[in-house]
Amino acid sequence: MTASRDRTNEFQSVVQLMRGRLSNGAASGAAASASEQHSQVKARLHQRSQFNQLARRVGADLKSTCAKVEKLALLAKRQSLFDDRVPEIQELTYIVRQDLNALNQAIGSLQEVSRNGQSQFQQQQQQQSRTHSNSVVLALQTQLANMSDRFRNVLETRTETLKQNAARREQFSATSSTVDLLAKPSLLAQDDELHRTSSDVAIDMSGAEANWRRQQQALLDQNEDYLNSRADTMRNIEQTMVDLGQIFQQLATIVREQDEMVQRIDASVDQTTINVEGAHAELLKFFKTVSSNRRLMLKVFGVLIVFFVLFVVFLS
Amino acid sequence: MRLYSLQLVYKQDNRVTPLVAAHDLSSFGFFERKTAKEFMDFTGKLIVERSAPDSGRSQVPEQSYICHCFVRNDKLAGICISDSEYPARVAQSLLSQVLIDVYTCSQAQFKQLEAELARYQDPKKADTLSKVQGDVNDTKAIMTQTMENLLDRGEKLDDLVARSDALSAQSKAFYETAKRTRRCCNAL
Numbered sequence: 080m081t082a083s084r085d086r087t088n089e090f091q092s093v094v095q096l097m098r099g100r101l102s103n104g105a106a107s108g109a110a111a112s113a114s115e116q117h118s119q120v121k122a123r124l125h126q127r128s129q130f131n132q133l134a135r136r137v138g139a140d141l142k143s144t145c146a147k148v149e150k151l152a153l154l155a156k157r158q159s160l161f162d163d164r165v166p167e168i169q170e171l172t173y174i175v176r177q178d179l180n181a182l183n184q185a186i187g188s189l190q191e192v193s194r195n196g197q198s199q200f201q202q203q204q205q206q207q208s209r210t211h212s213n214s215v216v217l218a219l220q221t222q223l224a225n226m227s228d229r230f231r232n233v234l235e236t237r238t239e240t241l242k243q244n245a246a247r248r249e250q251f252s253a254t255s256s257t258v259d260l261l262a263k264p265s266l267l268a269q270d271d272e273l274h275r276t277s278s279d280v281a282i283d284m285s286g287a288e289a290n291w292r293r294q295q296q297a298l299l300d301q302n303e304d305y306l307n308s309r310a311d312t313m314r315n316i317e318q319t320m321v322d323l324g325q326i327f328q329q330l331a332t333i334v335r336e337q338d339e340m341v342q343r344i345d346a347s348v349d350q351t352t353i354n355v356e357g358a359h360a361e362l363l364k365f366f367k368t369v370s371s372n373r374r375l376m377l378k379v380f381g382v383l384i385v386f387f388v389l390f391v392v393f394l395s
Numbered sequence: 396m397r398l399y400s401l402q403l404v405y406k407q408d409n410r411v412t413p414l415v416a417a418h419d420l421s422s423f424g425f426f427e428r429k430t431a432k433e434f435m436d437f438t439g440k441l442i443v444e445r446s447a448p449d450s451g452r453s454q455v456p457e458q459s460y461i462c463h464c465f466v467r468n469d470k471l472a473g474i475c476i477s478d479s480e481y482p483a484r485v486a487q488s489l490l491s492q493v494l495i496d497v498y499t500c501s502q503a504q505f506k507q508l509e510a511e512l513a514r515y516q517d518p519k520k521a522d523t524l525s526k527v528q529g530d531v532n533d534t535k536a537i538m539t540q541t542m543e544n545l546l547d548r549g550e551k552l553d554d555l556v557a558r559s560d561a562l563s564a565q566s567k568a569f570y571e572t573a574k575r576t577r578r579c580c581n582a583l
Contacts, residue, residue, distance in 0.1 A: 302451045308484040312524050319531045326538045333545050340552045347559035354566035361573035368577065 099124025127208065130192055134215050137185045141222055143289065144178040148230050151175060155237035168237065174293055175230055182223055190216050397422060399460065399476045400435045401489070401512045403497060404443050406472045411443045414497075417508040419516065438462060439474035446472075452487050465490040471497065485518040485525060 099121050151171050193212040402416040416436060420428040442455055442464050455462040461479055463486040466472040473490040493511055515521040519529050 301453050305452050305484060305487045309488075309524065312484070312528060316524070316528050316531055319528075319535055323531070323535055323538060326535070326542060330538075330542060330545060333542075333549065337545075337549055337552055340549075340556055344552065344555050344559045347556070347563045351559065351563040351566045354563065354570045358566065358570035358573040361570065361577050365573065365577035 095121055096124060100128055130189070130212055133185070133189050133192060134212075134219065137182065137189060137219055140178065140182055140185065141219065141226065144175060144182060145222075145226050147171060147175050147178065147289075148226055148233060152229070152233040152236070155233050155240060170293065170296065172234070173296065174289060177292070178289070179223070179227055179230065186216060186219050186223060189219070396480045396518065397478050398481065398486070398489075398512055398515055399478070400432075400439070400474075401476075401493065401508055402436065402439045402474045403493065403508070404440060404472050404474065406443050406448065406466060406470050409444065411440050411472075413440060415508050417512045419512055435476050439464075439476065442474060443472045452490075454483055461486075463487055463490060465494065467494055482518055482525075485515070485522040488522055488524070489515050 151168065154168055154171070193209070193216060398419060399422075400416060400418040403414040405412045405414055413436065416439075418432050418435065420431055423431045438457070439462065442462055443466065446453060446464060446466050448466060448470065449468065450464075450466050453464045453466075455464065456479065459479055460476055461481070461483070463475045463477065463483060464472065465474075465487060471494055473494050475486045475490055477486055489511065493508065496507065496511075519525050
């Protein structure tokens with residue numbers, strides 16, 4: 080009996096630890112009436128567990144976003160000429176961007192939590208846990224930085240591939256290529272793809288969230304797409320009408336210029352008619368003169384012959 | 396570019412009751428028609444069941460068809476199944492139009508739905524926007540042709556001006572020659 084040690088204190092501290100781990104903020108009645116050290120320990124543990132859970136969540140999100148970035152990289156690399164999955168890539172890019180922003184904010188809040196939690200207590204006892212939480216936050220931040228670097232590289236490769244594709248398309252086909260905007264991403268197909276290709280560790284939470292987010296985005300996009308396409312068509316029609324107006328105006332100008340040319344032609348042709356008529360009259364007169372000369376000649380010749388005969392008769 | 400079916404359903408919580416439906420099954424073989432019709436009805440019902448009540452417009456591609464779905468705020472929903480070439484905007488405006496018409500005529504809905512489906516088979520003629528756009532484009536093409544003709548006319552007019560000028564010069568020369576001939580060669 081005397082060999083037994085009094086380990087009540089140890090037992091109580093272990094109980095506090097377990098209670099702090101199990102129940103986050105459930106302040107039991109016993110904790111309120113416990114000694115100050117116990118309440119301190121419990122609050123500290125509460126802070127620690129909150130920090131741990133937040134860090135765990137952030138880590139899980141980070142991993143899922145990492146997987147998405149990898150998938151995006153794969154898609155961007157394997158762009159062939161005809162198998163263009165543009166809408167998927169765009170959506171994935173959008174989602175990854177949002178995830179990165181959320182992760183940034185989450186890591187910021189994690190830092191806040193770790194800083195707030197430790198400012199209330201004595202410093203020398205918190206040294207190790209503070210360094211631990213700092214190193215955790217640092218690790219998460221470096222992972223986030225790496226992932227955003229990879230994301231940026233993926234975007235750059237994608238723009239490169241797009242440029243190459245456009246160049247090759249122009250080379251092989253004479254007509255300009257138009258992006259097929261009719262194939263909108265569908266919700267069910269996206270669901271299937273997510274479940275097929277996702278390799279996340281935490282599938283439930285972050286996968287469902289991303290899926291719901293994507294669905295909402297896709298729905299909004301489709302609603303907007305309908306209205307946008309109507310607006311585009313209207314704009315096209317308006318532009319065409321403006322063009323038509325300009326064409327009509329040019330038509331009027333050109334017709335007026337040509338009117339002047341027509342009048343010149345008219346004047347020339349009239350002049351020609353006059354000239355030809357005049358020439359015709361001259362020739363007629365000439366002809367008349369020529370033909371009438373004979374008559375005159377006859378008359379003159381007759382008179383000459385009479386004179387000649389008289390002269391001969393007179394002489395002889 | 397075809398429409399295959401047009402359905403109106405009433406979506407209440409998670410149950411979907413089909414109201415009216417019209418089909419155009421002329422492109423299927425005679426023995427496939429019944430299964431195709433059932434399949435289309437079932438797909439439409441399923442899609443409306445799975446969409447959220449305020450999801451508005453959506454499109455679900457499936458094999459080579461696309462299901463356009465429009466869920467309105469007052470629990471009425473319309474589904475239009477078309478092939479992949481049919482423009483999505485026209486299908487969505489068809490659904491809006493049909494859902495608006497539902498309130499106006501309640502008795503002869505079925506016949507009207509068939510008529511609408513038949514009318515929208517050619518999206519260029521039925522949809523107002525497409526029609527206007529088509530007309531305006533045609534007019535623009537005709538006007539471009541007219542402009543080209545006008546420019547040709549301009550060229551020909553230029554040619555005519557030159558020739559008539561030459562003609563008038565030659566006729567003047569002719570006149571002078573005739574006058575001279577009359578004056579000079581009189582004593583021949």
